Amino acid sequence: MDSILTISNLTKKFGYLTAxxxxxxxxxxxxxxxxxxxxxxxxxxxxGIVLNVxxxxxxxxxxxxxxxxxxxxxxxxxxxxxxxxFYPYMTxxxxxxxxxxxxxVDESKIEEKLEIVGLLERKDSKFSTYSLGMxxxxxxxxxxxNDPEILILDEPTNGLDPQGIHQIREIIKQIASQGTTxxxxxxxxxxxxxxxxxxxxxxxxVNLYSGRVDEMISSHGFFELKCSNIxxxxxxxxxxxxxxxxxxxxxxxxxxxxEPLKSETLNKLLFEKGIVLTHLVQRKESLEEQFLTLxxxx
Amino acid sequence: xxxxxxxxxxKLKHSRSSKILIITYFVLLTSIALVAAxxxxxxxxxxxxAEMGIFNFPYVWHFNSYISAIFKLFLAIVIVSMMxxxxxxxxxxxxxxxxxxxxEFILSKFYTVILLSLVSTLFLFTVSLVLGLIFSxxxxxxxxxxxxxxxxxxxxxxxxxxxxxxxxxxxVKRSAFALGFLLVWQxxxxxxxxxxxxxxxxxxxxxxxxxFPLNAMSNLIKEPFTRLSAVxxxxxxxxxxxxxxxAIHWYEITIVIGWTALxxxxxxxxxxxxxL
Numbered sequence: 001m002d003s004i005l006t007i008s009n010l011t012k013k014f015g016y017l018t019a020x021x022x023x024x025x026x027x028x029x030x031x032x033x034x035x036x037x038x039x040x041x042x043x044x045x046x047x048g049i050v051l052n053v054x055x056x057x058x059x060x061x062x063x064x065x066x067x068x069x070x071x072x073x074x075x076x077x078x079x080x081x082x083x084x085x086f087y088p089y090m091t092x093x094x095x096x097x098x099x100x101x102x103x104x105v106d107e108s109k110i111e112e113k114l115e116i117v118g119l120l121e122r123k124d125s126k127f128s129t130y131s132l133g134m135x136x137x138x139x140x141x142x143x144x145x146n147d148p149e150i151l152i153l154d155e156p157t158n159g160l161d162p163q164g165i166h167q168i169r170e171i172i173k174q175i176a177s178q179g180t181t182x183x184x185x186x187x188x189x190x191x192x193x194x195x196x197x198x199x200x201x202x203x204x205x206v207n208l209y210s211g212r213v214d215e216m217i218s219s220h221g222f223f224e225l226k227c228s229n230i231x232x233x234x235x236x237x238x239x240x241x242x243x244x245x246x247x248x249x250x251x252x253x254x255x256x257x258x259e260p261l262k263s264e265t266l267n268k269l270l271f272e273k274g275i276v277l278t279h280l281v282q283r284k285e286s287l288e289e290q291f292l293t294l295x296x297x298x
Numbered sequence: 299x300x301x302x303x304x305x306x307x308x309k310l311k312h313s314r315s316s317k318i319l320i321i322t323y324f325v326l327l328t329s330i331a332l333v334a335a336x337x338x339x340x341x342x343x344x345x346x347x348a349e350m351g352i353f354n355f356p357y358v359w360h361f362n363s364y365i366s367a368i369f370k371l372f373l374a375i376v377i378v379s380m381m382x383x384x385x386x387x388x389x390x391x392x393x394x395x396x397x398x399x400x401x402e403f404i405l406s407k408f409y410t411v412i413l414l415s416l417v418s419t420l421f422l423f424t425v426s427l428v429l430g431l432i433f434s435x436x437x438x439x440x441x442x443x444x445x446x447x448x449x450x451x452x453x454x455x456x457x458x459x460x461x462x463x464x465x466x467x468x469x470v471k472r473s474a475f476a477l478g479f480l481l482v483w484q485x486x487x488x489x490x491x492x493x494x495x496x497x498x499x500x501x502x503x504x505x506x507x508x509x510f511p512l513n514a515m516s517n518l519i520k521e522p523f524t525r526l527s528a529v530x531x532x533x534x535x536x537x538x539x540x541x542x543x544x545a546i547h548w549y550e551i552t553i554v555i556g557w558t559a560l561x562x563x564x565x566x567x568x569x570x571x572x573x574l
Contacts (some may be wrong), residue, residue: 085389101308
């Protein structure tokens with residue numbers, strides 16, 4: 001698989017503080033990656049380093065095959081970090097024309113990209129008159145101008161209202177569906193869960209996990225059960241080899257699996273033992289639960 | 299080079315305040331011509347400045363480049379703000395992310411400085427030539443085109459001064475503070491000169507001071523007033539004799555070019571070292 005970005009042993013220190021600590025991971029073509037981590041975990045610093053605005057302390061990173069200089073590689077990348085930064089006195093079109101000149105691409109794509117983010121009617125308004133949501137959408141249009149090999153988004157929905165968040169997510173999903181590689185940094189887990197196939201989990205600059213979202217922790221999920229005779233139910237479950245831990249919370253029994261087990265098998269087994277369930281749900285841990293498990297364990 | 303210049307001009311072209319300042323600057327350059335209109339005609343006292351010989355070739359080159367250099371402050375504001383606004387709008391960050399290298403970023407600003415200085419010099423040349431042709435007593439070809447080194451000095455002076463502004467813009471990141479710093483620096487040079495003069499003698503003091511950036515720039519074109527024949531004849535009558543060296547020396551130009559290179563290099567170093 002073609003690698004787009006390879007980071008090896010990257011470290012960044014701000015005085016005493018180590019913002020990124022010996023970080024390594026690889027971004028391959030065609031996947032949607034999420035960088036997850038609480039605030040201050042080094043997400044933005046890592047992106048800043050690979051985007052040529054923050055100087056690394058040690059380690060290395062290379063774009064594509066490693067034969068292009070960073071600033072030339074960045075012409076094939078679309079990126080927005082933190083807040084959208086444009087010249088307030090220029091209109092959307094004038095700002096995008098400038099980006100075209102920097103990236104060395106033709107100006108013919110401007111209208112098309114403004115259409116994608118729904119800003120075509122306001123294309124001749126000054127940037128300073130835009131709302132935050134519109135600024136963020138203009139930033140996405142600007143990042144798309146060169147039809148990038150990879151789109152890097154750092155907290156793209158930060159500070160937006162629910163409608164704005166929804167619009168941005170729809171745009172991201174639409175771009176992802178066209179096969180563009182995306183790297184999305186966020187502390188919003190449901191956001192990453194909704195769009196990403198792979199994650200890199202950071203805490204205090206250390207890489208806790210990188211890989212597929214669904215393989216993040218080796219878990220077979222759990223059952224949520226209810227019935228009229230809780231004591232009998234718990235007794236049966238405790239004697240069953242497939243269950244690791246059983247938790248009882250008021251009327252709800254949560255049973256964690258240590259090996260795969262189908263819900264119909266369990267249902268049948270319990271019925272045969274004379275227990276009739278009023279509630280049966282089989283679930284996997286959500287990304288949030290997995291994330292908390294991962295960040296608390298270490 | 300054309301691409302970098304094009305990028306920077308795009309930024310200037312759409313900024314209203316920069317446009318107004320640049321236009322004001324060139325209007326002021328042209329306004330030297332208005333000096334020609336200064337004319338008193340009160341009964342027996344007749345005074346017409348243009349007839350006093352200030353537009354005589356080759357003196358006009360000296361006089362006009364000295365006066366025009368005063369207006370450079372207007373462009374200095376444009377240059378300081380075109381640098382510091384990149385910081386306050388954080389557009390420098392976006393420029394780098396979009397694929398401009400730090401070196402290209404500095405170069406795009408420096409090319410603009412050179413272009414603005416070049417246009418100013420050409421402008422000055424045209425205005426002075428026209429004024430000279432109208433008012434000068436001598437219009438022989440060889441006299442018209444003598445002493446043109448004042449134009450070179452004017453160009454070097456502008457590039458040096460604007461490079462200083464560029465550097466201050468990067469260093470301080472705020473346009474108002476950068477301009478304030480420029481003023482403070484002028485005072486510092488004045489104070490150092492005073493201290494040196496006090497402790498040594500005027501000659502040693504000016505020998506040392508010629509290496510300070512602002513002093514080196516102002517040394518390039520010396521004041522032209524005492525060179526004017528009308529002033530000299532008045533001075534002769536009251537028994538004074540001026541004996542100044544008005545010429546431009548190669549070492550003075552070298553010092554300013556040295557500062558220019560240093561300012562641009564330091565700007566690049568600062569940008570490279572800094573995390574944005």
